Amino acid sequence: MSAAVGPTPGAATSPATAPLVIEASGLAVGYGGVALVPGVDVTVAPRSSLALVGTNGSGKSTLLRTIVGLLPAVRGTLEVLGTRPGGAPGRLAYVGQVHAAGFVLPLRAVDVVRMGRYPDLGLFGRMRSEDHDLVAAAMASMGVAGLARAPLRSLSGGQQQRIYLAQALARRADLIVLDEPTSGLDAGGRELYLQAFAAEMARGAAIVTATHDISEAVEYDQVMLLARRVVALGPGAEVLTADRLLDTFGILLRDPHAEHAQRFVVAEVAHGAPQVIDVGPEAAP
Amino acid sequence: MRLRIGAGLLGLAVVALLAAGCSGDGAPSGGGAAQAPGAPSVVVTYPVLGAVVADLVGDRATVTVLMPNGVDPHDWSPSAKDIERVEKADLVVANGLGLESGLDKALAEAEKRGVAVFRATDHVTLRQPSPGEAPGEAAADPHFWVDPLAMRDVVLALAPALAAVGVDVADRAPALATRLTELDAATRATLSVVPEARRLLVTGHESMGYFADRYGFRLVGTVVPGLTSQGEVAAGQLADLRAAIEAAGVKVIFTEIGTPSSVVEAIGKETGAAVVQLPSHTLPADGTYASFIGQIATAIATALR
Amino acid sequence: MGPLLEPFLANEFMLRALLAGALVSIACAIVGTFVVLRGLAFIGDALAHGVLPGIAGALLVGLPGMVGAAIGAVAMIAGVNLITRRSRLSSDTAIGLLFVAMLALGVVIVSRSSSFAGDLVGILFGQILGTSLEDLAMQAVATAVVFVVALVCARPFLLLSFDPEQADVAGFPSRRYHLVMLILVALTVIVSFQTVGTLLVFGMLLAPAGAGALLAHRIEAMMAWGAAIGIIATYVGLLVSYHFDVAAGATIVLVAAGIFFAVLAGTNVRDHLTAARRGPDAPATGPA
Numbered sequence: 001m002s003a004a005v006g007p008t009p010g011a012a013t014s015p016a017t018a019p020l021v022i023e024a025s026g027l028a029v030g031y032g033g034v035a036l037v038p039g040v041d042v043t044v045a046p047r048s049s050l051a052l053v054g055t056n057g058s059g060k061s062t063l064l065r066t067i068v069g070l071l072p073a074v075r076g077t078l079e080v081l082g083t084r085p086g087g088a089p090g091r092l093a094y095v096g097q098v099h100a101a102g103f104v105l106p107l108r109a110v111d112v113v114r115m116g117r118y119p120d121l122g123l124f125g126r127m128r129s130e131d132h133d134l135v136a137a138a139m140a141s142m143g144v145a146g147l148a149r150a151p152l153r154s155l156s157g158g159q160q161q162r163i164y165l166a167q168a169l170a171r172r173a174d175l176i177v178l179d180e181p182t183s184g185l186d187a188g189g190r191e192l193y194l195q196a197f198a199a200e201m202a203r204g205a206a207i208v209t210a211t212h213d214i215s216e217a218v219e220y221d222q223v224m225l226l227a228r229r230v231v232a233l234g235p236g237a238e239v240l241t242a243d244r245l246l247d248t249f250g251i252l253l254r255d256p257h258a259e260h261a262q263r264f265v266v267a268e269v270a271h272g273a274p275q276v277i278d279v280g281p282e283a284a285p
Numbered sequence: 286m287r288l289r290i291g292a293g294l295l296g297l298a299v300v301a302l303l304a305a306g307c308s309g310d311g312a313p314s315g316g317g318a319a320q321a322p323g324a325p326s327v328v329v330t331y332p333v334l335g336a337v338v339a340d341l342v343g344d345r346a347t348v349t350v351l352m353p354n355g356v357d358p359h360d361w362s363p364s365a366k367d368i369e370r371v372e373k374a375d376l377v378v379a380n381g382l383g384l385e386s387g388l389d390k391a392l393a394e395a396e397k398r399g400v401a402v403f404r405a406t407d408h409v410t411l412r413q414p415s416p417g418e419a420p421g422e423a424a425a426d427p428h429f430w431v432d433p434l435a436m437r438d439v440v441l442a443l444a445p446a447l448a449a450v451g452v453d454v455a456d457r458a459p460a461l462a463t464r465l466t467e468l469d470a471a472t473r474a475t476l477s478v479v480p481e482a483r484r485l486l487v488t489g490h491e492s493m494g495y496f497a498d499r500y501g502f503r504l505v506g507t508v509v510p511g512l513t514s515q516g517e518v519a520a521g522q523l524a525d526l527r528a529a530i531e532a533a534g535v536k537v538i539f540t541e542i543g544t545p546s547s548v549v550e551a552i553g554k555e556t557g558a559a560v561v562q563l564p565s566h567t568l569p570a571d572g573t574y575a576s577f578i579g580q581i582a583t584a585i586a587t588a589l590r
Numbered sequence: 591m592g593p594l595l596e597p598f599l600a601n602e603f604m605l606r607a608l609l610a611g612a613l614v615s616i617a618c619a620i621v622g623t624f625v626v627l628r629g630l631a632f633i634g635d636a637l638a639h640g641v642l643p644g645i646a647g648a649l650l651v652g653l654p655g656m657v658g659a660a661i662g663a664v665a666m667i668a669g670v671n672l673i674t675r676r677s678r679l680s681s682d683t684a685i686g687l688l689f690v691a692m693l694a695l696g697v698v699i700v701s702r703s704s705s706f707a708g709d710l711v712g713i714l715f716g717q718i719l720g721t722s723l724e725d726l727a728m729q730a731v732a733t734a735v736v737f738v739v740a741l742v743c744a745r746p747f748l749l750l751s752f753d754p755e756q757a758d759v760a761g762f763p764s765r766r767y768h769l770v771m772l773i774l775v776a777l778t779v780i781v782s783f784q785t786v787g788t789l790l791v792f793g794m795l796l797a798p799a800g801a802g803a804l805l806a807h808r809i810e811a812m813m814a815w816g817a818a819i820g821i822i823a824t825y826v827g828l829l830v831s832y833h834f835d836v837a838a839g840a841t842i843v844l845v846a847a848g849i850f851f852a853v854l855a856g857t858n859v860r861d862h863l864t865a866a867r868r869g870p871d872a873p874a875t876g877p878a
Contacts, residue, residue, distance in 0.1 A: 070755055105809075106811065107748075111748075394721075
């Protein structure tokens with residue numbers, strides 16, 4: 001996939017000497033000058049991945065939005081793609097959590113994916129055949145090529161999510177930021193997503209994801225456990241142990257029948273003793 | 286979202302329906318004795334003036350009146366048919382001073398294109414509205430038609446304008462002028478039963494100024510402030526009106542077209558004044574100007590004697 | 591064919607009115623599309639009524655109404671921006687209050703000048719039948735400006751309508767383009783009030799674009815439908831005004847609203863029929 005489209009920025013040098021995609025030091029993120037998550041120190045290199053794991057309200061989305069430049073940082077330093085957050089829009093792709101507009105807008109699926117090309121095209125640039133190819137390839141890799149002409153509002157939530165992910169793919173970004181990318185996706189969609197974004201990393205992009213999906217996060221180069229503070233930061237397999245998760249979140253749903261030895265879903269309980277609950281057909285509710 | 290648009294449009298549609306209805310009610314515009322085909326066409330904007338013009342020209346021209354009788358001239362918008370009549374007229378006889386404000390722009394366009402327009406208020410000694418209006422108030426009172434002698438001035442000025450478009454009324458105009466003078470005398474006589482102390486007028490809006498000046502009445506106040514029925518009733522001014530009514534001992538409030546009835550009734554109850562209809566903008570059944578003035582005079586005389 | 595074409599062929603003022611209405615329709619379709627899609631209905635309405643005090647004030651001091659309208663619109667836009675940014679009130683509430691206040695202010699100004707109140711009818715309902723060549727020129731320029739700006743800003747406007755955050759992240763600042771959009775709405779309202787009046791500009795902004803939203807799958811198609819419906823409404827409205835002797839401006843908007851409700855009913859019926867034909871258990875198309 002990458003060969004046909006020519007050199008991509010950021011992939012020319014080897015990962016070891018390439019400039020960092022994200023450099024955060026003492027970074028506090030929050031709203032209105034009030035820090036929700038104090039003191040984040042993390043670096044992300046090209047071709048690598050970072051997963052933010054935590055429940056809703058843990059600061060995942062806030063941190064992501066600060067990285068893409070939608071929120072100003074409360075304290076500390078943050079450099080993204082070599083400049084201030086939001087300073088390199090053409091090299092960034094972002095899929096947020098809430099998509100309100102799909103329902104009234106007369107928009108076809110392909111129109112949404114095409115938007116991924118806009119930063120490169122600017123106001124006046126015409127879509128060339130390379131752009132059309134990129135769009136088609138992005139849609140194919142998310143399995144929605146056949147829905148191109150369908151109105152967005154007629155698609156299911158899962159189909160729409162695939163379209164939004166395809167839009168991010170069409171961007172050919174150096175940094176891809178995704179907030180709960182697998183929400184609404186069925187197993188097939190999840191597979192396609194994992195393959196497509198692995199390919200993006202191979203092309204040279206860095207990926208930062210906020211997710212509940214532990215079995216996806218466990219494969220990441222770095223995992224940051226968030227609970228309104230950085231609980232842990234390190235390789236996925238080290239950070240995402242049952243004990244660590246229990247300590248942080250207080251409750252764990254363990255499915256003994258899951259494919260993966262450790263398939264957990266993270267939930268949070270405000271107070272109370274840590275507990276492990278077995279789920280699955282033989283478990284008591 | 287769709288619901289909000291739909292509701293908004295429904296409301297708008299209702300407003301638009303009312304507005305559309307305000308201009309013609311579907312019936313072809315009013316009176317005007319249809320005269321000989323091929324005769325010059327004279328278009329008059331409102332019925333009261335139309336009656337006089339029709340009287341003046343007789344069968345020497347076709348007189349068409351744009352507004353149907355009973356419509357509030359201050360509130361009227363022309364239809365496309367009306368504009369066609371204006372554009373094709375040999376002479377348009379309008380009131381002026383903003384009475385037919387809905388027609389202003391189209392009339393100006395027609396004039397630019399050579400249609401002859403006669404504005405009655407250009408030929409009348411204008412009166413200014415009562416003091417107490419907003420400062421910088423420039424516009425004069427358009428309601429000249431309630432004064433037969435002002436109407437006489439208009440008739441005498443209209444005759445040459447008609448002649449200029451080929452309608453010769455040189456013989457008819459003086460006769461009409463005389464009848465208007467007699468009408469004035471008759472009106473004075475009708476009103477003589479009202480003693481000086483009771484010559485007090487409270488009306489819907491300030492429409493009876495010329496009449497008051499001519500026949501020695503005092504305008505105590507109006508329900509709707511100003512020279513048009515479309516004004517907004519103001520609390521302070523209403524309070525002043527009530528005080529003035531009680532101070533002057535006014536016993537009758539004359540309501541007119543476009544006067545909000547609830548407000549009038551409220552003032553009436555509070556002051557004990559009776560409410561009487563005054564057809565100051567509408568022709569009576571027989572469609573003559575003489576009856577129009579007669580009806581007004583009789584109504585006032587009966588109410589105030 | 592006679593009665594459908596005659597009034598226009600025989601009367602220049604009818605042609606001018608038709609052209610004015612068509613130009614207004616095109617501008618309103620373009621701008622109205624975004625008003626409808628972004629739920630800017632309230633803002634559009636607020637602008638349409640906010641200009642009223644501006645016009646009233648200007649006419650009172652002898653300035654052209656359009657100058658006052660422009661000032662009123664700027665004040666409205668600034669006020670709306672201020673309120674939505676500073677307060678915790680929802681946009682809609684704040685804007686609704688602002689619009690009510692401006693409308694009331696307009697009525698107060700007008701009521702202070704009694705003899706001027708008659709012109710209120712003209713301001714609210716417009717005088718399309720009195721369209722002059724100067725009016726046409728001005729309307730043509732305004733429509734052209736709206737067209738060009740919307741064309742230039744097509745991509746950021748689309749992004750803005752889709753998701754303002756995506757617009758920001760893509761390097762098209764949402765606040766800037768939102769302001770441009772508001773200015774276009776204001777421009778359309780200010781120029782169009784001459785023809786159809788401030789009260790009815792709102793209808794011309796919503797009804798055709800609203801019907802277009804129901805009929806179209808793409809934004810360009812929605813604008814095209816909106817323009818077509820607006821032009822048809824103008825034509826039919828003028829025709830009805832001519833043959834049935836009723837006010838023109840109000841009739842045009844009535845027709846536009848009528849078309850919207852007809853389309854609404856029609857698409858609802860169509861959706862019901864399609865669902866029924868497909869049957870309750872039919873699978874949705876495509877992978878989930």
